[in-house]
Amino acid sequence: MYKNYNTNQLTLPMDIQVLIPQQHLVRLIDFAVDQMNPNIFLSLYPGGGRPPYHPQMMLKVILYAYANRIYSSRQIAKQLTENIMFMWLSGEQKPDFRTINRFRSERMKDVIYETFFSIVDLLREEGLVKLEDYFLDGTKLEANANKYTFVWKKSTEKYDKKLDEKFRQIVFGIEQITKEDEEAEREQDFQEKLEETPISSAKIEETIKKLEERLEQDPKNKPLKKAKRQLEKDLLPRKQKYELQKQTFGERNSFSKTDTDATFMRMKEDHMMNGQLKPGYNVQIGTENQFITNFSLHQRAGDPGCMIPHLELLEKHNRPKPKAVIADSGYGSEENYAHCEEQEIEAYIKYNTFDKEQTKAWKEQIGRVENMEYDEELDEWICANGKRLVFQYESQRKSDNGYDSVKRTYRCTDCMNCPFQTTCAKDKDTKTVQVSVKNQQQRKEVRERLAAEEGSQRYRQRKIDVEPVFGQIKHNRGFKRFGLRGLSKNTTDWGLICAAHNLLKWAANKESEQKLG
Incomplete structure (x- = not known):
């Protein structure tokens, strides 16, 4: 005989909460989000229309999904119909994947730091972090963009320069046609003046209007018609494209056409093994006891220039200033040392020739x-x-x-x-x-600081504090490439990853304490 089996039989309990262990991660996420200030989410919904899903419920579901390596909004929506942990967190509500994605990429982008730092404050209350030692490191993550749709600043400037030359030739040719009887000396003066004038799309449009006026007087002038057609169909669209590209570059040297915020960088994960540049973002985190205490995304490939903007986020969000910053030689620049000195932060940062x-x-x-x-x-x-x-x-x-x-x-x-x-x-x-005399003095101070027992111990701690965090996120939880496009959306995405990491680490600590207790 077999044990009784009947899928149609009504069984108790009906409350799925009874099936969830008391120390389960899902309960910790529920507790952590409930502790957040509800005013954080008030600005997300201006009011009017159909009542939205509760933002705390949506945040709980997304954090639990990220903690379980589920980053797709479609997969999260699927879990809400199949997984009792998700069903309990959502109160058995079932927002569709569009709602989940819209909440994550649009609603959360303005409050991601407030949300993240709320969890860090809970960690501080639990005594898991003191926010004194700040272990800084960065890595590059590939963007959700086509690897081959790149635009390079040097190429744009080169083509733009050639376009300007072509425009000057066309304009000079027009002047030759309309002023055949004028002296050659005046024509030479006009050409020199034309070469000095900066060329813009507005300038080309102005030239096209002047040609239209001339053609009204002489509609059968074929050279003028050809020049107008060239300017309208070729030069003006290209000039507008180059101007838009230059605006998109900013201080960067490249960007991707499919994610214009992404910059081409050299990645550690190189599946083609040829050192090919790929579109991505430079991700920076600060940690303590392997908990992430701050995060930021940058469009520049080099780490030295990312440190100050990263640390300034702490001041921007009224966070406690760390007593010490510990980082590898990639951050050892005169500018970074000067910033730490100005902010009265001890810098345990090697410079490039220290070893x-x-x-x-x-x-x-x-x-x-x-x-x-x-x-x-x-x-x-x-x-x-x-x-x-x-x-x-x-x-x-x-x-x-x-x-x-x-x-x-x-x-x-x-x-x-x-x-x-x-x-x-x-x-x-x-x-x-x-x-740089100033930098030589800074290096001397750093050598003395790292030579001391306390400094040496702090720097050794860096290798077991911040570096394993990237290993956990990229390899153990499989987050090696962004799923969204744009700097603001990916900042939110990374902030949710960091928050999920902290909650997982917190749950692991609770489990260890329970076993020891």
Whole structure:
């Protein structure tokens, strides 16, 4: 005989909540979202029309989906009809995939940081983070864009320049036709003036209008008709396209046609193994105890320029300022050190040559300015042979974030017959070095800070704090490519991923405490 089996028999309990374990992740998500200030969501709905689904319910469902590697709105909608965890969270309501996607990509974009930081505050109340040590790192994630629909700034500028030349030739040809009797000298003056005039789509439209007026007086003029047709059908559309592309570039050198916010970057995940650039975003996170305490998305490939905008988000959202920032050598720039000093944050950030400086081979390179002695009183550098490098001039450079760095150039005036000339000056007549005195002082302070036991321990902690978080998200939870398009939508997407990560980590900690207890 078998155990009784009847799919039509009514069984108790009818309340699905009874089937959900008390320590299940779904209950923690329900608790965390209920603790959020409901005013966060008030601005999302202006009112009027059919009553919308409750934003807290929608957020709970999406966070639980992200925690379970479900990122598609269609798949989330499917779970609401099949999975009792989703059904309990939603109160058995069934928003369709369009509603879910609209809430995620449009409604949440203005409150994603408030939502994320609300969960971080709960972690702080639980004693899981102190928001003192800030472990910073970044990675590049591929955008939801075609890999081959790229636009390069240099190409646009090149084609735009050729178009300007063609326009000048056409306009000059028109003037030749209408002013055949004028002197050659005046024609030369006109051509020079035309070359100096900046060409824009408005300028081309103005020229087309003038041609139309001339053709009204002389409708059978074939050269004028040809010139007008060229300007209307070819030059004007292309000029408008190039102007739009230049506006889209901003400070970037490239963008994708299918996601214009995405920039072409070199990815770690290179399935073609050829170093090909792909459209993507530079993702930055700050962590503590493997909990994410801040996040940001950037359109630039390099990490150094992302650090300050990333940290400024903390101030923008009234977050506590960290006592220390710990990051790898990718962030070790003069600008970043100066920002930490200004904000009274201790920087445990290596610079690009930090590890090499510890080697014997580096210390034997006498041509390196780091191996020379600096005479602060005379502002001179003293080489291994006791010769002095005298100040010549200084140059300034402004970064993308507006920081002005000053580099001073020093030259040795007595290199002749020096036994070290071959290795120091590399067979040149004189040895010249370019130095940022401020950055040299910053590097000295960083070396001392990292040499101390506390600094060394903090920097070692970085490898087991922030780096595993990316491993968890990208490999264990399979989030290697964005599913949405546009900077704002992907910022929301990444914020939800970070929030889901924190909730999973929190649930794991609770489970560990329960086992130990």
